[in-house]
Amino acid sequence: MRKVCIIAGGMSQWGIRQATLREMFQEAGKACFEDNPMVTNKDIDGLIVASAYTERLATQTHLAPLIAESLGIKTRSVCARVELLCASGSSAIIMAYGLIKSGVADVVMVAGGEKLNTPQKWEAFYSQLCSVDHDFDGAHGLGLPPAALAMVAKLHMKKYGTTEEQMAMVSVKNRRNGINNPKGQFRECIDLNTAMCAKVVAKPLKLYDCCPLTDGAAAVILACEEKAKYLTDRPLVYIMGTGQCTLYNASANKVDWTSWEALRIASQKAYKEAGITPDHIKVAQTHDCFTISEIIEYEELGFCKKGEGGPFVESGQSDFGGKVAVNTDGGLLSCGHPFGGTGIRQAIEIMKQLQGRAMRNVEDAQFGLTQNFSGMIAAQTVLVYGREI
Amino acid sequence: MRGISRLEGKYAVTMDLYPPQGKEFTRIQPFFDNLRQNRFTTTKCKKCGKLSYPPRVICPECLSEDLEWVDLPKEGTVVESVVEEIGVPIGFETPLVLAMVEIPGAFTFIVRIINCKPGALQAGDKVRLSVFEVEPFPAEFGRETVEIARVYFAFEPVDPEKRIN
Numbered sequence: 213m214r215k216v217c218i219i220a221g222g223m224s225q226w227g228i229r230q231a232t233l234r235e236m237f238q239e240a241g242k243a244c245f246e247d248n249p250m251v252t253n254k255d256i257d258g259l260i261v262a263s264a265y266t267e268r269l270a271t272q273t274h275l276a277p278l279i280a281e282s283l284g285i286k287t288r289s290v291c292a293r294v295e296l297l298c299a300s301g302s303s304a305i306i307m308a309y310g311l312i313k314s315g316v317a318d319v320v321m322v323a324g325g326e327k328l329n330t331p332q333k334w335e336a337f338y339s340q341l342c343s344v345d346h347d348f349d350g351a352h353g354l355g356l357p358p359a360a361l362a363m364v365a366k367l368h369m370k371k372y373g374t375t376e377e378q379m380a381m382v383s384v385k386n387r388r389n390g391i392n393n394p395k396g397q398f399r400e401c402i403d404l405n406t407a408m409c410a411k412v413v414a415k416p417l418k419l420y421d422c423c424p425l426t427d428g429a430a431a432v433i434l435a436c437e438e439k440a441k442y443l444t445d446r447p448l449v450y451i452m453g454t455g456q457c458t459l460y461n462a463s464a465n466k467v468d469w470t471s472w473e474a475l476r477i478a479s480q481k482a483y484k485e486a487g488i489t490p491d492h493i494k495v496a497q498t499h500d501c502f503t504i505s506e507i508i509e510y511e512e513l514g515f516c517k518k519g520e521g522g523p524f525v526e527s528g529q530s531d532f533g534g535k536v537a538v539n540t541d542g543g544l545l546s547c548g549h550p551f552g553g554t555g556i557r558q559a560i561e562i563m564k565q566l567q568g569r570a571m572r573n574v575e576d577a578q579f580g581l582t583q584n585f586s587g588m589i590a591a592q593t594v595l596v597y598g599r600e601i
Numbered sequence: 602m603r604g605i606s607r608l609e610g611k612y613a614v615t616m617d618l619y620p621p622q623g624k625e626f627t628r629i630q631p632f633f634d635n636l637r638q639n640r641f642t643t644t645k646c647k648k649c650g651k652l653s654y655p656p657r658v659i660c661p662e663c664l665s666e667d668l669e670w671v672d673l674p675k676e677g678t679v680v681e682s683v684v685e686e687i688g689v690p691i692g693f694e695t696p697l698v699l700a701m702v703e704i705p706g707a708f709t710f711i712v713r714i715i716n717c718k719p720g721a722l723q724a725g726d727k728v729r730l731s732v733f734e735v736e737p738f739p740a741e742f743g744r745e746t747v748e749i750a751r752v753y754f755a756f757e758p759v760d761p762e763k764r765i766n
């Protein structure tokens with residue numbers, strides 16, 4: 213099997229954008245090619261597009277050929293869209309990785325994005341009813357936003373003693389990391405007091421515990437090692453391992469809301485393929501759609517013991533200089549969360565970290581990790597990246 | 602109960618809040634027929650014994666089609682609840698009360714709590730099934746559009762002190 217490298221990455225501006233979905237995909241594609249001038253649109257033989265709400269909010273299906281056309285890409289190996297809601301981008305990277313590894317494709321652009329802010333603000337929330345089991349969970353008004361995670365937070369607090377302050381610390385850290393990110397939605401620091409006193413969204417989650425609704429796109433280019441050697445002069449960054457696990461979808465079938473078994477399974481597979489343990493990961497971009505998510509993710513990814521996610525952030529272990537720097541580019545809490553774009557944004561940051569050209573570098577990182585959960589904590593996606601030594 | 606008609610003539614709306622119903626559109630119509638009789642039911646596999654929720658037409662465990670409808674308890678216990686103030690999907694009242702409810706001997710799921718006094722619901726409270734009519738399904742049969750009546754359900758506090766009637 214061939215080795216697969218990530219050789220370029222770029223983003224559109226993220227936020228509440230005065231732009232359509234296709235325009236943002238163009239911006240992201242251009243930024244990606246500008247990131248590595250050694251690769252052009254003529255070198256791309258495949259395109260995988262990641263987007264979840266294109267039919268509902270951009271009134272467009274059959275999206276991949278439209279994006280290919282708008283970026284001057286003529287594909288030969290693959291041209292299709294992948295959807296796994298919040299993990300669409302990471303899923304598309306896994307698909308491209310598999311196709312390149314097996315020889316079906318050589319150089320693939322993976323582009324993901326979302327247009328979530330429409331003239332009617334309610335439209336995005338309304339659409340989220342079809343992102344859970346529509347007929348049996350969505351029909352109760354359960355979309356993606358805070359309800360389920362607020363209950364998870366309460367249960368985690370009861371069971372493990374996690375505090376609202378510890379949750380707020382995730383937000384303070386990620387907002388601080390985000391101030392250097394010119395493409396992110398928010399670039400203001402907040403202090404603990406501001407986070408603690410913010411408007412309640414769904415108790416115990418307050419405004420800064422929740423990521424916003426975001427428009428934006430991002431793109432990366434993956435290539436087989438043989439071609440990557442000619443298409444970049446930077447240190448090669450490899451995809452070392454992947455895992456994607458779903459154990460249930462409907463709320464009635466969840467076994468334990470605070471223990472995310474699917475994430476343990478997905479990450480253990482990814483670590484095993486990469487031949488590493490959680491201790492090797494020095495930088496990670498995890499799915500901080502809510503602050504409590506990041507806390508549980510520390511635990512299930514093996515960065516700390518189960519139940520100790522709260523103290524882990526409180527003691528600075530997930531910050532620069534700690535055991536593993538998490539969400540070094542600001543995460544979803546700062547950058548925002550255009551579903552299809554998020555996993556790709558994470559991949560860009562890890563690539564830059566491992567090449568030593570991030571906005572703020574984690575010292576001596578040889579391995580990095582990205583993680584998303586999607587739906588109502590229904591699926592877990594993990595990728596491990598490593599640089600050549 | 603507000604539905605999609607609120608937006609008629611204002612915006613192109615394609616979201617249907619509720620499941621398709623009517624024997625022409627679903628094979629689990631007994632679930633809805635039973636709701637109408639105030640029964641909370643689901644399917645159980647006669648071959649392997651697996652109780653499925655949502656109800657199925659094929660057992661997800663052993664893939665048998667030999668399933669039977671069984672009654673679930675109509676009363677459950679609140680494990681945790683949340684009052685959603687922001688981002689409530691249109692068509693649902695704000696604040697929206699959702700609770701993780703344990704249905705004894707079956708499962709724990711997230712369900713909407715209606716007829717509940719604001720802030721009254723607590724972990725450990727008993728809640729019970731409450732069935733209501735929702736927007737009909739305007740179905741085309743040839744040149745005719747026939748309205749197929751639909752029902753759905755939520756839970757409500759058992760304690761009359763916590764209930765708005």
Ligand SMILES: [Zn+2]
Nearest residue numbers: 646649660663
């Ligand atoms: Zn069975």
